[in-house]
Amino acid sequence: MKKIQFIIFVLGFTTAVNAQLLPGTLDVQGMPNFSQSFTDVIAEAGEDDASLGFETTFNATEIGFVLDPTSLFGTEISNTESNCSANVFRYKVYMHTINAPADIIIEARTFTDSGSALPAIGASPYDNLIIQPLGPRGLTPENGGDYISVPNNASQAIKVFEFIGCRTSIPIQFKVRPSAKARAIPANIDVYYTVVGSLM
Amino acid sequence: MKKFSYILINLILVNMSICFAQETIDANSVNLFGGGRDFNTASLQLQPIEIIDVEPESLTGGSTNLSGLEAGLPASASGSIEDADLWLNFTFRDADYQPGNVYVYSNLPVPAGMTITVEVISFAATGSYSSPSFSPKITIANNGPRYDSRLIYDFQNGYTGDGMNSGYQLKYTIDNPGMASLPDGFEVIYEIK
Numbered sequence: 001m002k003k004i005q006f007i008i009f010v011l012g013f014t015t016a017v018n019a020q021l022l023p024g025t026l027d028v029q030g031m032p033n034f035s036q037s038f039t040d041v042i043a044e045a046g047e048d049d050a051s052l053g054f055e056t057t058f059n060a061t062e063i064g065f066v067l068d069p070t071s072l073f074g075t076e077i078s079n080t081e082s083n084c085s086a087n088v089f090r091y092k093v094y095m096h097t098i099n100a101p102a103d104i105i106i107e108a109r110t111f112t113d114s115g116s117a118l119p120a121i122g123a124s125p126y127d128n129l130i131i132q133p134l135g136p137r138g139l140t141p142e143n144g145g146d147y148i149s150v151p152n153n154a155s156q157a158i159k160v161f162e163f164i165g166c167r168t169s170i171p172i173q174f175k176v177r178p179s180a181k182a183r184a185i186p187a188n189i190d191v192y193y194t195v196v197g198s199l200m
Numbered sequence: 201m202k203k204f205s206y207i208l209i210n211l212i213l214v215n216m217s218i219c220f221a222q223e224t225i226d227a228n229s230v231n232l233f234g235g236g237r238d239f240n241t242a243s244l245q246l247q248p249i250e251i252i253d254v255e256p257e258s259l260t261g262g263s264t265n266l267s268g269l270e271a272g273l274p275a276s277a278s279g280s281i282e283d284a285d286l287w288l289n290f291t292f293r294d295a296d297y298q299p300g301n302v303y304v305y306s307n308l309p310v311p312a313g314m315t316i317t318v319e320v321i322s323f324a325a326t327g328s329y330s331s332p333s334f335s336p337k338i339t340i341a342n343n344g345p346r347y348d349s350r351l352i353y354d355f356q357n358g359y360t361g362d363g364m365n366s367g368y369q370l371k372y373t374i375d376n377p378g379m380a381s382l383p384d385g386f387e388v389i390y391e392i393k
Contacts, residue, residue, distance in 0.1 A: 021235075023234065030240060031241060
């Protein structure tokens, strides 16, 4: 009996190792506007403005990641929804910025199970498995859903959340903490999203 | 056995620190097959800040230290009355990144024969900003924010820290040999810009 269990384990492991991630497309929507109002400014002389900070709307940006359709000789044989239904992977989302001005901290967050699973929960055979190898098709924010500082450095992109299976319309909320030392001139900041897929 | 316990505890601590660490990657060198990368551009606009106050908040004219007075001597026995328990705090972010200045002046003329001076006697760097410079002493007059009423000048964006023992400690000296009274509504104004 133990031998059979061992063989099943080895076979299962081999299957996992030989499984192949499928190509997908990351979609980023929205142009966040980090505009500080008069009420967002520190009111006590001597304190740093970064101790207050100001937030965007909860969905200043929405991102999604879905698997690409499968084509054979130029003919689509499986669409995005079918591929997402039959192939469930884990996706980790890392963020960083480029061109953020000095003395400004940009933080980001999302919320547990935010966005929409594709296909809807219950519509994929994966949802009906007694043991779901990657867990339910949900979204788990890092840091318990609290804000995470986004580094202005691609080599230190930080994980903000992860999700299982294809997902769309994931809202990203930002909080900006500008020090009084920061310049009060308009600036543009590129916010990067890097999605890394994995089988486990 | 003791050694083994120490090793085990260390291993657990290291493992815990790894668990609680924030996960990062080098986004430039990660394999993106099965994933992807994209970006959007955010616009940033900050408000300029120019706020200043003198601590303690509850300061009134009656709090002036009169310990320099002595019965039997002229009112300005030691030549002056002093108060050095005041701290100037400010937060400054200029709209066009020009250096900041703090001016001190009065809203009404100082009576003839009376001289009020204010000087910075110490600086506590509890905040963060650069290039603090200050005038040794300013004689207060009803002349508005002018070059000769600059108390602290040419500083960059930043903040001094809040409360007593933060920023600049000020000392007032009032020389009033003629026993003149200040006019009703007399105020000493600090202006930052």
